[in-house]
Amino acid sequence: IVTNAGGPGIMATDACERNGLQLASLRQETMEYLRENLPAAASVINPVDVLGDALADRYKMAIEAVLQDGGVGGVIVVLTPQVMTQIEETARAVGELSRRYDKPIFGSFMGQATTDKGVKILNQYQVPNYPVPERAVAAMGAMLHYRRWLEQPSLQVETFDIDRDAIRQVFDQVKADGRLEIGDAEARAVLRACGVRVPASELAANADEAVKIADQIGYPVVMKIASPDILHKSDIGGVKLGIRNPTEVRDAFDLIVYRATRYMPDAQIWGCQVQEMVAGGREIIIGMNRDLQFGPLMMFGLGGIYVEALKDVTFRVAPFSRREAKEMINEIRSIQLLRGVRGEPPADMEAIVDTLLRMSQLVTEFPEIVEFDINPLIVYERGRGVVGVDMRLVLS
Numbered sequence: 001i002v003t004n005a006g007g008p009g010i011m012a013t014d015a016c017e018r019n020g021l022q023l024a025s026l027r028q029e030t031m032e033y034l035r036e037n038l039p040a041a042a043s044v045i046n047p048v049d050v051l052g053d054a055l056a057d058r059y060k061m062a063i064e065a066v067l068q069d070g071g072v073g074g075v076i077v078v079l080t081p082q083v084m085t086q087i088e089e090t091a092r093a094v095g096e097l098s099r100r101y102d103k104p105i106f107g108s109f110m111g112q113a114t115t116d117k118g119v120k121i122l123n124q125y126q127v128p129n130y131p132v133p134e135r136a137v138a139a140m141g142a143m144l145h146y147r148r149w150l151e152q153p154s155l156q157v158e159t160f161d162i163d164r165d166a167i168r169q170v171f172d173q174v175k176a177d178g179r180l181e182i183g184d185a186e187a188r189a190v191l192r193a194c195g196v197r198v199p200a201s202e203l204a205a206n207a208d209e210a211v212k213i214a215d216q217i218g219y220p221v222v223m224k225i226a227s228p229d230i231l232h233k234s235d236i237g238g239v240k241l242g243i244r245n246p247t248e249v250r251d252a253f254d255l256i257v258y259r260a261t262r263y264m265p266d267a268q269i270w271g272c273q274v275q276e277m278v279a280g281g282r283e284i285i286i287g288m289n290r291d292l293q294f295g296p297l298m299m300f301g302l303g304g305i306y307v308e309a310l311k312d313v314t315f316r317v318a319p320f321s322r323r324e325a326k327e328m329i330n331e332i333r334s335i336q337l338l339r340g341v342r343g344e345p346p347a348d349m350e351a352i353v354d355t356l357l358r359m360s361q362l363v364t365e366f367p368e369i370v371e372f373d374i375n376p377l378i379v380y381e382r383g384r385g386v387v388g389v390d391m392r393l394v395l396s
Contacts, residue, residue, distance in 0.1 A: 001047035001133075002062050003078035004054045004085065008110065009047035012076055012133035019141030023047075030069040037061055052082045056089035063094065067101045074104040076136045081114040091118035095125025104143065106136040155321035160358050163193035167366065171395060177228070180395045184233075185226045185273050187391035191374070194358045196388045199276035206271065207253040211246045213274040220244045220277040223252045225260045229267035231392050236263040242277065249274070278387055281380045282338065282347055286356060287373035288318070288363050290396075296363040300328050300356060302337070303376035310334065318360040325356040338379070345381035352379055355386055370394045 001016075001023075003009035016023050026034075026046055034044040038058070043049035050062050059077070066072050077094050081087060091109070098105045107122050107129035109115035122129045130136040170189050174182055182190070188198050200217050203226050204210035214221045225238030233239050237259040240252040253272050260269055285303035290296050294317050301313030314331040316324055329335065329352055340346040355377065363369050372393040379386045 001076050001078065002050060002059065002066060003047055003080075003133075004050050004052050004059070004082065005078065005080040006043075006049055008078045008080060008108070008133050009049055012078060012108070012137055013047055015134040015137035016141075019137050019144075021137060021141050021144060024066075024069070024072045026066065027069055027071055030065055033065050034062060037065075047078075052080075053084045055084065056086040056093050059090045060093040060097065063097055063105075064101075067097060067103055067105075072103070074106070074140055076106045076108060076133065076140065078108045078133050078136075079110065079115065079118070081111045087115050087118035088121055091121035092125075095122060095127055098125055098127050104140065106130065106140060108133045108136040152323075155323065157319045157321055158357055158361075160195060160361055162195060162358065162361065162365075164365065166190075166193040167362070171366070171368065174228075174395065179228055181228065181231055182393040182395070183226070183228055183231050184224060184390050184392065185270065186228075187372075187393055188388075190362070190393065191388045191391055194362050196355055196358060196374075196377075197385060198388050199278050201273055201275035204253070204271050204274050207250045210253045210272055210274050211249050214243065214246070214249045217274065217276050221249070222275045222277050223249070223256060224273045224275065225256050226270040226273045227260060227264075227267050228270075230260060230264060236260060275389075278378050278389055281378035281387070283376035284338075284352065284379055285313070285373060285375040286359055286377055287371070287375070288359065288369070289371045290363070290367075290369070296360075296367075296369075298328075298356065298360055298363070299373075300352075301332055302334055303374075306334075307375065316360075319364045320357075320360055322353060322357060325353045325360075328356065329353065347379045348382045348385055350382075351385040352377075355388075368396045370396050 001009055001012045013023060024046055031044045039051055042051050048062050050058050063075060066075055079090060094107060105127055107127050109118050109129055119129045167190050170186055185203055191198050202213045204213050220242045223240045223243055225233050238256050243249055243252050256272055283303035285301050285307045287299040288296050296318040298316050298318050299313050301307050312332050312334050314328045316328050338347040374388045374391045376389050377386055378389055
């Protein structure tokens with residue numbers, strides 16, 4: 001960074017860190033040369049400050065010196081119009097140097113009304129100019145990221161051994177019933193067929209069956225309304241957690257069914273799903289919406305109530321590679337919660353990646369899936385995997 005004002009130079013420096021650019025450490029001989037040819041008050045450490053009284057020849061000398069430095073990959077020239085600034089002559093010097101050196105040179109001639117003629121000269125030399133240093137840095141950062149992307153090996157989309165027949169059987173049955181929405185009770189079979197672990201669970205048609213199932217699973221248990229017409233169970237009070245004995249099971253069954261019939265009298269009620277109580281872990285969400293232009297758009301973020309409160313989610317178009325799945329996870333702002341904070345062990349990132357890839361394969365191989373979400377998907381510490389607690393799907 002070569003500048004005639006300290007403030008914009010610092011702005012550019014801060015922007016480098018935000019955009020993943022490394023500020024070049026000038027070699028000793030470069031700094032000695034600059035020290036000999038610049039005023040004593042000038043800064044010879046990157047960013048190089050040629051001071052506010054710099055004429056075009058001083059700018060040219062400093063820019064050429066850093067261009068000749070083997071540790072410099074590109075130069076951003078920041079110019080603020082001051083009393084002695086030779087705007088057009090400096091622009092012409094920058095343009096000539098851009099033709100002589102095979103390194104990108106970006107301009108940030110600030111103060112549009114004053115520097116307009118200089119910017120036009122830069123354009124003639126095909127030197128891009130940006131009104132503020134941050135935008136020049138962002139453009140160079142985009143070039144770097146693009147170059148790194150080009151150097152990446154070709155992406156490999158993994159294929160898992162999923163039970164396609166079991167998934168097809170669920171979809172065919174739902175369509176035969178004249179439905180397009182699949183709730184938790186049936187969606188569990190799809191998750192299992194994809195190789196995603198689910199809690200022990202069984203459908204109870206009455207309170208007596210619910211007690212028998214709860215005794216088999218072991219307390220505490222969770223109970224949820226089972227209905228093809230009720231997808232958002234908690235909105236109607238259709239979920240009870242931490243049920244610890246047969247009496248509570250009977251009470252919960254009656255209460256949940258009563259609430260469901262009261263709030264949705266026309267809904268078909270199958271009974272209640274009695275499910276193993278999943279304790280601990282962190283809640284995440286994996287979902288998909290099939291976009292008309294892009295196709296299956298996969299989503300990842302923190303789950304439970306956090307997805308609505310924080311809206312901290314990322315997206316990718318399926319199918320995608322393992323590397324893209326990892327990038328997807330690391331892009332959420334709250335990634336530190338999964339990496340572990342205040343002594344918490346890190347979450348099982350590989351299990352999250354594996355689940356993302358399996359669900360990516362599902363929506364690719366079954367294009368009739370219009371949307372789905374697993375919320376929450378409980379992720380445990382490294383090595384303990386994930387558990388899909390609740391899922392819903394919508395078919396075309």
